[in-house]
Amino acid sequence: QVQLVQSGAEVKKPGASVKVSCQASGYTFNSFGVSWVRQAPGQGLAWMGYINTQTGDTNYAQNLRGRVTMTRDTSTRTAYMELRSLTSDDTAVYFCARCPTPSCYLKAFDRWGQGTVVTVSS
């Protein structure tokens, strides 16, 4: 069955970087895009960006441009999200989510990973 399995919880100091992985199974990886969405404690969902798993093209939320990089490794069916220069405002649960086409634009997020807790604290 379709599964997105994310890497484990992370604790980082301010100024550090974090890289979260999302390994897909149960479907053809490069036929479906991957978006990343985060949720701060007690808050709503916030879209971070997506990667076209076929071409590697990316589209990031403007407020994260320059700090976020999304990549994919088609050989291991894994998508990655790296966030740099972390502050306490980046403390959140980070989700990967599948889109039904290689590009996520205009599409719904039809399957989600279990989430990765990232805590930024000195």
Place this chain on the structure above:
Amino acid sequence: SYVLTQPPSVSVAPGQTATISCGGNNIGSNVVHWYQQKPGQAPVLVVYHDSARPSGISERFSGSNSGNTATLTITSVAAADEADYYCQVWDSSIESPAVFGGGTKLTVL
């Protein structure tokens, strides 16, 4: 950037119908998707493209979208439907193409 406005909370008795609104400027010209999120869990897609249901989602969930308001309707509400619900659209803005509403907490009385 595009703003989606949802009521913070909606309460309904078991067996009744819940309606959750999602307001946005001319949202009827956008495609709206809806997600359900229970505490400590990842979101689940319940309605896509305004009114379509993914496989495995109950027929009790339906959606509509017109003018400045999109609506998620849940009929015969049960305790298991208690969750946060989020609407989402794709906007042509370069700031953040994908936008979520603030979420609505559905409470089953």
